[in-house]
Amino acid sequence: MAQLIAGYGTSHTGMTIRKYDPAIPAQARVHAAFDRLREELEALAPDLIVMVSSEHLNSFFYDSYPQICVGLGNQSIGWGDAGVASRTVPIAGDFAAHVVKFGIEAGFDLAWAVEPKLDHGFLCPLSLLTPEFNVPVVPIFQNSSTEPLPPFRRCAELGTMLRAAVEARGTDERVVLLAGGGLSHWVATPEMGDINSEFDRWFLGRVEQGDLAALVALDVADVGERAGNGGQEIRNWITAMAAGQGPGELFCYEPVEQWATGMALARLFAR
Amino acid sequence: MNFVLDRLVRRIARDPSLLDELAGEAKAAGLDKGDLRLLLAKDLAGLRERGVHPLLLMQLAGALRIEPMAALGRRR
Numbered sequence: 001m002a003q004l005i006a007g008y009g010t011s012h013t014g015m016t017i018r019k020y021d022p023a024i025p026a027q028a029r030v031h032a033a034f035d036r037l038r039e040e041l042e043a044l045a046p047d048l049i050v051m052v053s054s055e056h057l058n059s060f061f062y063d064s065y066p067q068i069c070v071g072l073g074n075q076s077i078g079w080g081d082a083g084v085a086s087r088t089v090p091i092a093g094d095f096a097a098h099v100v101k102f103g104i105e106a107g108f109d110l111a112w113a114v115e116p117k118l119d120h121g122f123l124c125p126l127s128l129l130t131p132e133f134n135v136p137v138v139p140i141f142q143n144s145s146t147e148p149l150p151p152f153r154r155c156a157e158l159g160t161m162l163r164a165a166v167e168a169r170g171t172d173e174r175v176v177l178l179a180g181g182g183l184s185h186w187v188a189t190p191e192m193g194d195i196n197s198e199f200d201r202w203f204l205g206r207v208e209q210g211d212l213a214a215l216v217a218l219d220v221a222d223v224g225e226r227a228g229n230g231g232q233e234i235r236n237w238i239t240a241m242a243a244g245q246g247p248g249e250l251f252c253y254e255p256v257e258q259w260a261t262g263m264a265l266a267r268l269f270a271r
Numbered sequence: 272m273n274f275v276l277d278r279l280v281r282r283i284a285r286d287p288s289l290l291d292e293l294a295g296e297a298k299a300a301g302l303d304k305g306d307l308r309l310l311l312a313k314d315l316a317g318l319r320e321r322g323v324h325p326l327l328l329m330q331l332a333g334a335l336r337i338e339p340m341a342a343l344g345r346r347r
Binding site: 056057062146147191192193 | 272274277278281315319324325326327328329330332333339340343344345
């Protein structure tokens, strides 16, 4: 059977690339953490990456708006948005189709799209972690931006289902789960530019302890209040945490003022 | 949420030249006249008050080369 060998979480703001100034220590530390994670991925040499992230009204809009959508097919291209260059991303299409089939049979009503374009929510971390784009990806879009938002319990259930889907796979792929998004940031609101380090550190403390129960108990509206509308992207981390067993290890946390975001990278679990 | 305005803002974010022919577009889209004025004025904060989705405000700011923090943040 396939194996879930590790899970990671990373922030995904395009400013990590578009506005990177290596002379600013906090930004340099974030990039050092991306370097560390990239090296860890290279050592693990996964056959594919299942990536749970959020998109930003680029791939989906009001004509068809899924809460959770799995990308199928052979390859996707990037939107080239938010200052992150467009690239061609190989899709692990057979594995993606397995996830959809498994999920639906397990009672998880997944939407799917064939070769959906990917925005910076996917392309920013992938550009820094697999710059050759030589590891096939199963992109999973999770709504983090547009109400009604799913409760965090449901996001954890998605992670549990993903683990079961991996373990039900008859072939022997080695799979890494990667979550993209967060931490606290406010998008196009009067608070834009604020970072709630207290919330971010509390959240990361739960990551380090593997305390999924505390995160699942979070209230969606309360997270929006304390971590901003952009902070809702922590749900992708919760999905990945639920697929494994902590404790996690924090690679870095930096409230990067110039990027208006609490930036973090962490290993959420290892096999 | 303001579905009518959001749809139009998303189109303009992808093709800013639509602003030049906005009067016709706005009528066709059933847009409120006040919303039309905000669009023509590129008033992002005003559009926010009218319920435009935050992500679309960011896309519009990028398309119109407006610094979003200056236009939308409280430190503006």
